[in-house]
Amino acid sequence: MKETKLFFFGDVFTYCRGSRLIEVEQVSGNVAYISSSKKNNGISVYITPPNFMKRYKRKITLTNSGSVGYAFYHEYEFVASDHVTIIGIKDEFVELTNEIAIYLKPIFESMKSKYNFGREISDKRLAKERILLPVNGDMQPDWEYMHLYIKNLFPKINWEKITYEYKKNNLYSLPWAEFKMIQIFDFRKGKRLTKENMTSGKTNFIGAISINNGIRQQISEEPLYEGNCITVNYNGSVGEAFYQKDPFWASDDVNVLFLKDKKLNIYLALFLIAIIKQNKEKFDFGRKWNTEKMKNTKISLPVLAEGNPDWKFMEKYIYDLPYGEKLRGEI
Numbered sequence: 001m002k003e004t005k006l007f008f009f010g011d012v013f014t015y016c017r018g019s020r021l022i023e024v025e026q027v028s029g030n031v032a033y034i035s036s037s038k039k040n041n042g043i044s045v046y047i048t049p050p051n052f053m054k055r056y057k058r059k060i061t062l063t064n065s066g067s068v069g070y071a072f073y074h075e076y077e078f079v080a081s082d083h084v085t086i087i088g089i090k091d092e093f094v095e096l097t098n099e100i101a102i103y104l105k106p107i108f109e110s111m112k113s114k115y116n117f118g119r120e121i122s123d124k125r126l127a128k129e130r131i132l133l134p135v136n137g138d139m140q141p142d143w144e145y146m147h148l149y150i151k152n153l154f155p156k157i158n159w160e161k162i163t164y165e166y167k168k169n170n171l172y173s174l175p176w177a178e179f180k181m182i183q184i185f186d187f188r189k190g191k192r193l194t195k196e197n198m199t200s201g202k203t204n205f206i207g208a209i210s211i212n213n214g215i216r217q218q219i220s221e222e223p224l225y226e227g228n229c230i231t232v233n234y235n236g237s238v239g240e241a242f243y244q245k246d247p248f249w250a251s252d253d254v255n256v257l258f259l260k261d262k263k264l265n266i267y268l269a270l271f272l273i274a275i276i277k278q279n280k281e282k283f284d285f286g287r288k289w290n291t292e293k294m295k296n297t298k299i300s301l302p303v304l305a306e307g308n309p310d311w312k313f314m315e316k317y318i319y320d321l322p323y324g325e326k327l328r329g330e331i
Contacts, residue, residue, distance in 0.1 A: 002134045002145065009129040012141055014088045017064075017123070018080030019053045031055065032076060036066025036083035041074070044081075053079045058096050060087040062108055064121035069112030073101030085121065094143045099150035107131055174310065177303045181276075182295040184309070185257040189291070190231075190250030191224055204246060208236025208253035214244075216251075223247035228264050230257040232276060234289040239280030243269035255291055266327050267315040275299045 009015070018034070026033065029048030037044055042061050049055060057077050062085045063070045071087075075098060080086055087108075089096050111129060115121050136142040181187075190206065198205070201220030209216055214231055225248060232241045235253035243266055250256050259268065279297055283289040289297075302310045318324050 002142075004132050005135045005139060006130045006132055007141065008127070009131060010127045012090055012131070012133070014090050015062075015085050015123065015126060018061075018082050018084045018086060020082040021047075021050070021053065021079075025050070032074065032078040034061045034072070034074065034078050034080040034084050036063040036068075036081065038063065038067035038070040042070065042072040042084070043078075047079070049079045055079055056086055058088075060096070060101055060104065060108070061085065062087055062121065064115075064126075068115045068120060069109055071105045071108040073098060073105070085123070085126065089143070091143075097147055099147040100143055102150045103146040107133070174302050174304075174313065176300045177307060178298045178300050179309070180295065181257075181297050181299055184260060184272075184299070184301070185230075186260055187291060187295060188225070188256040188258065190252045190254040190256060192252040193219070193221065193249065204244070204248040206231050206242070206244065206248050206250040206254050208233040208238075208240075208251060210237035210240045214240065214242040214254070215248075219249060221249050224249045225256055229259075230264070230269055230273060230276070231255070232257060232289075232294065234283075234291065234294060238283045238287075238289050239277055241273045241276045243273060255294055262309075262311050265315065267318040267324075268311060270318050270327075271314040275301065 021033070026045060027048045027050075028046065030046055031049050032043045033045050033047045033049075034042040035044035036042075042063065055077055056074070056079070058073075058075050059078075060071055060073050061078075061080055063083065064085050065083045073096075089100075108131075111121070115125075134142045134145050136145070193205070198217070199220045201218055203219050203221055203223050204215045205217050205219045205221075206214040207216035208214075210233075214233070225244070227244050227246045227248060229244055230241055231244055231248075231250055232255045233239060233253060234255055245266070258264070259272075262268070276299065279289070279299075283293075302313050304310045318327070
């Protein structure tokens with residue numbers, strides 16, 4: 001087994017913040033602008049950077065606020081916002097390759113659990129972080145091992161190309177209408193349960209988190225709800241929504257939504273979740289999406305001629321997406 005060693009972050013890596021550039025000052029161009037997003041490899045837009053912004057290449061970015069703790073490698077030229085830390089290897093004789101970056105990504109992202117919207121990854125905190133790396137005979141990071149480890153994995157990966165045939169029943173083939181969420185869903189509440197009162201068990205405990213389908217842990221309490229519904233966070237990771245197939249207990253930071261006048265299934269749930277999550281940007285940790293606000297929030301849905309939601313279209317739309325038919329086992 002490869003020997004490893006803990007290193008202080010600053011002993012191994014260079015790191016610095018990006019530069020602030022507000023949206024109204026961004027000029028369209030061909031250089032990637034990396035922001036605090038966890039999507040699209042962190043790229044929010046392509047711009048023509050002003051002279052004061054430093055350009056980087058073959059570096060890793062780490063989001064220090066917003067979607068805190070996500071790491072991405074950029075072998076192309078880019079600039080970064082002040083909500084992003086740019087990371088390189090301190091040893092100037094070592095090139096940060098794509099393979100090394102892939103090796104480092106899960107190590108960097110393991111820090112996520114320590115940080116959140118209210119506790120960002122500052123330079124001071126990053127300097128105190130220690131990370132576990134494989135070492136060579138001199139007890140220094142073994143960059144060659146990391147590179148080859150990932151490189152040797154590539155031939156074993158079965159890269160499957162996704163083909164998608166355009167369907168005429170696309171999103172714009174019929175009218176849409178706005179509905180208050182209270183018109184579509186019956187709202188129920190989660191229930192407060194402190195850590196001191198939790199013991200390990202088999203019931204999914206849904207917390208206000210953005211990962212693992214909202215499941216924070218499994219507890220011994222009997223489920224509050226039987227499943228086949230949608231949970232939406234109104235605190236914590238505000239606006240994150242998940243389909244709950246199995247019985248569960250929800251925390252008091254979570255609203256539980258049951259579909260009115262129609263039996264929910266995973267196809268409908270995934271369509272509705274995508275619509276619900278469009279409202280995330282309106283709310284955050286400081287402006288909670290409480291139950292009354294959520295009930296009165298308007299969402300747009302495809303409708304039939306008489307103005308009722310077209311549930312059949314929504315189901316078919318998700319089913320027709322690449323691999324949509326593989327969800328059959330989830331119903």
